[in-house]
Amino acid sequence: MNATTVVPQLVQILRTLVTTGYSTEHSISGVSDPFLQVQILRLLRILGQNHEESSETMNDLLAQVATNTDTSRNAGNAVLFETVLTIMDIRSATGLRVLAVNILGRFLLNSDKNIRYVALTSLLRMVQSDHSAVQRHRPTVVECLREVDASLSRRALELSLALVNSSNVRAMTQELQSFLESCSPDLRADCASGILLAAERFAPTKRWHIDTILRVLTTAGTHVRDDAVANLTQLIGGAQELHAYSVRRLYSALAEDISQQPLVQVAAWCIGEYGDLLLEGSCEETEPLQVEEEDVLALLEKVLQSHMSLPATRGYALTALMKLSTRLRGDNNRIRQVVSIYGSCLDMELQQRAVEYNTLFRKYDHMRAAILEKMPLVERGGTQDEEIKESKEAQLSEASLVPTEPQASELLDLLDLLDGTSGAAQPPPPLEPSPGDVLVHLLDLPCDLPSASPPPASIPNLRVFEREGLQLNLSFVRPPGTPALLLITITAINTSEADVIHFICQAAVPKSFQLQLQAPSGDTVPAHSGLPVTQLLRILNPNKAPLRLKLRLTYNHFGQSVQEIFEVNNLPMETWQ
Amino acid sequence: MQFMLLFSRQGKLRLQKWYVPLSDKEKKKITRELVQTVLARKPKMCSFLEWRDLKIVYKRYASLYFCCAIEDQDNELITLEIIHRYVELLDKYFGSVCELDIIFNFEKAYFILDEFLLGGEVQETSKKNVLKAIEQADLLQEKTENMYHSKSFMGCKKAY
Numbered sequence: 001m002n003a004t005t006v007v008p009q010l011v012q013i014l015r016t017l018v019t020t021g022y023s024t025e026h027s028i029s030g031v032s033d034p035f036l037q038v039q040i041l042r043l044l045r046i047l048g049q050n051h052e053e054s055s056e057t058m059n060d061l062l063a064q065v066a067t068n069t070d071t072s073r074n075a076g077n078a079v080l081f082e083t084v085l086t087i088m089d090i091r092s093a094t095g096l097r098v099l100a101v102n103i104l105g106r107f108l109l110n111s112d113k114n115i116r117y118v119a120l121t122s123l124l125r126m127v128q129s130d131h132s133a134v135q136r137h138r139p140t141v142v143e144c145l146r147e148v149d150a151s152l153s154r155r156a157l158e159l160s161l162a163l164v165n166s167s168n169v170r171a172m173t174q175e176l177q178s179f180l181e182s183c184s185p186d187l188r189a190d191c192a193s194g195i196l197l198a199a200e201r202f203a204p205t206k207r208w209h210i211d212t213i214l215r216v217l218t219t220a221g222t223h224v225r226d227d228a229v230a231n232l233t234q235l236i237g238g239a240q241e242l243h244a245y246s247v248r249r250l251y252s253a254l255a256e257d258i259s260q261q262p263l264v265q266v267a268a269w270c271i272g273e274y275g276d277l278l279l280e281g282s283c284e285e286t287e288p289l290q291v292e293e294e295d296v297l298a299l300l301e302k303v304l305q306s307h308m309s310l311p312a313t314r315g316y317a318l319t320a321l322m323k324l325s326t327r328l329r330g331d332n333n334r335i336r337q338v339v340s341i342y343g344s345c346l347d348m349e350l351q352q353r354a355v356e357y358n359t360l361f362r363k364y365d366h367m368r369a370a371i372l373e374k375m376p377l378v379e380r381g382g383t384q385d386e387e388i389k390e391s392k393e394a395q396l397s398e399a400s401l402v403p404t405e406p407q408a409s410e411l412l413d414l415l416d417l418l419d420g421t422s423g424a425a426q427p428p429p430p431l432e433p434s435p436g437d438v439l440v441h442l443l444d445l446p447c448d449l450p451s452a453s454p455p456p457a458s459i460p461n462l463r464v465f466e467r468e469g470l471q472l473n474l475s476f477v478r479p480p481g482t483p484a485l486l487l488i489t490i491t492a493i494n495t496s497e498a499d500v501i502h503f504i505c506q507a508a509v510p511k512s513f514q515l516q517l518q519a520p521s522g523d524t525v526p527a528h529s530g531l532p533v534t535q536l537l538r539i540l541n542p543n544k545a546p547l548r549l550k551l552r553l554t555y556n557h558f559g560q561s562v563q564e565i566f567e568v569n570n571l572p573m574e575t576w577q
Numbered sequence: 578m579q580f581m582l583l584f585s586r587q588g589k590l591r592l593q594k595w596y597v598p599l600s601d602k603e604k605k606k607i608t609r610e611l612v613q614t615v616l617a618r619k620p621k622m623c624s625f626l627e628w629r630d631l632k633i634v635y636k637r638y639a640s641l642y643f644c645c646a647i648e649d650q651d652n653e654l655i656t657l658e659i660i661h662r663y664v665e666l667l668d669k670y671f672g673s674v675c676e677l678d679i680i681f682n683f684e685k686a687y688f689i690l691d692e693f694l695l696g697g698e699v700q701e702t703s704k705k706n707v708l709k710a711i712e713q714a715d716l717l718q719e720k721t722e723n724m725y726h727s728k729s730f731m732g733c734k735k736a737y
Contacts (some may be wrong), residue, residue, distance in 0.1 A: 028662070035699045077654055081655075082652050149621065151626060
């Protein structure tokens with residue numbers, strides 16, 4: 001006895017049961033023996049699951065049962081439901097599947113909650129395979145979002161999220177957002193992340209996308225996932241034409257409410273970046289908003305001091321204040337004050353930042369503008385490895401920031417850009433994988449940056465020269481994307497009493513290598529360990545030959561001119577292997 | 578079906594039938610959790626809920642909650658019918674059944690359940706047959722009792 005003989009028999013039994021057999025003791029409210037019907041249908045489901053032939057034999061019967069069963073009472077609905085389940089699981093014809101979906105759609109309109117629940121659950125299962133058929137019932141599903149019963153609205157939410165596609169995304173998001181405002185707290189997180197995901201996949205325009213995220217952040221800000229902040233900042237950064245618009249919207253939202261952390265973080269970042277646009281006064285897309293410098297600073301300070309702000313948020317606000325010091329036209333006393341107050345803050349991260357910014361004000365004021373310029377678009381990928389910057393003239397050396405950041409993750413990533421140069425600048429390690437915390441020394445070049453892979457294995461630095469207080473260090477980087485390339489940064493530090501002037505460094509390598517020497521950061525190495533001079537060497541080693549490097553230094557020190565030629569020994573193997 | 582529980586509104590267990598092998602401790606734990614969850618439901622909510630990896634179907638009749646745990650592939654609506662059929666059987670047997678009947682005649686309730694369900698599945702779909710079987714069992718019981726009380730047993734009685 002196998003499936004092929006059993007199935008026709010079962011079909012026959014069920015057919016007689018449905019059409020003719022009627023006995024009062026076996027039936028429930030007009031449906032003859034629903035228990036038996038359900039069991040037979042279940043058995044047919046198991047038999048027909050991967051079996052073409054049996055499925056075909058059952059097709060007519062299933063259609064017959066589906067159409068003939070009386071659905072006024074629960075018994076009939078139970079049989080119908082089992083039929084739908086069977087149709088879903090066997091290899092049925094498309095017409096039959098559409099019939100099943102329609103039955104479920106009818107269930108959705110039933111006044112009985114149980115039946116609606118069951119219909120929503122089954123539709124969720126079917127949405128993958130019969131998407132278009134389920135789409136037709138979208139309005140009814142959306143209606144179910146308004147249910148009071150929590151389990152029902154949860155199912156409706158899952159189904160609605162599965163039904164969003166590019167054509168209905170605007171309407172659906174509208175519905176989902178009104179749901180978000182009124183739903184119970186445990187559903188909020190799911191709803192918020194669902195909306196954000198749908199917006200990401202199907203956003204028709206950037207502006208709509210930004211608007212949607214903004215609205216979600218204002219209504220359910222505390223429930224969104226952490227990377228929503230990063231996504232939004234990246235999105236805004238990429239939409240150049242919308243900078244003014246976004247910063248205004250965010251400013252007004254922030255002015256109203258500073259309790260929702262993700263919103264505050266994004267707003268702080270935006271104000272920092274595009275503060276000048278905020279103050280300009282007019283933007284066609286929002287109502288004219290007259291904002292004074294003092295207001296902006298006051299708002300950021302309020303965020304900094306509020307007990308509702310997380311440490312991360314405070315970090316954002318502090319950095320934003322710093323950036324504003326270059327964007328705003330007024331004097332910077334207020335900002336300097338705030339920054340110096342936080343120099344003794346108990347929070348390590350804030351203190352570190354404040355101290356660095358203080359130093360920036362005091363000793364490196366000439367570099368402040370360059371460091372705090374606008375950020376380029378950072379590629380999505382979300383890790384700290386994406387600090388990518390480039391410079392034409394001076395490079396900010398890591399050494400100047402090393403004393404104040406013991407934990408800085410130093411990554412040198414190579415960019416093959418117009419000038420083909422890249423420097424390294426170390427920000428304090430960001431708390432979140434967001435570009436907002438990066439102090440970047442860069443040019444305003446629109447660049448498409450390749451997302452970097454994990455940091456290359458670090459090669460130890462090498463001290464190659466020391467004479468009367470002048471020290472020369474080499475640091476090496478092998479960017480993982482280009483195996484033949486080696487970047488050497490020569491750093492010259494002067495610990496003596498007198499400046500080293502007219503400092504020139506030249507390098508020579510064997511013939512098989514290609515050498516490119518960048519312009520140095522300066523030609524004076526100031527005394528007392530002042531700002532070191534750095535120079536970048538690019539060496540191409542396609543043959544992976546052992547590296548040999550000769551350096552020639554000429555400079556003036558203590559009134560004497562010095563010339564030194566030497567070969568660099570003890571080059572680590574990783575530099576050329 | 579994995580198990581069926583009957584409990585009152587105060588959370589007292591009146592009947593429990595388990596169709597899966599579990600230790601006593603686990604049964605107690607499950608019962609406690611489930612009773613709490615079901616009693617916490619508001620009156621207008623739907624009769625199904627998800628609990629652990631099972632589906633729970635419950636229905637309230639007067640002061641008793643009838644609660645069944647079914648597996649993922651089972652049909653919830655037919656489980657509601659099963660519960661209803663069981664209540665009808667009890668009703669027919671006891672004549673307008675109430676909670677007290679089940680408390681004082683719990684063994685009969687179990688007998689009826691066992692005639693109706695076997696291993697978690699419906700084994701007899703005819704109401705008449707189930708009740709007939711119970712009737713016959715009752716008759717047999719009476720006959721045996723009469724036998725013990727009849728004169729032919731007088732001899733044995735003396736030995737008491």
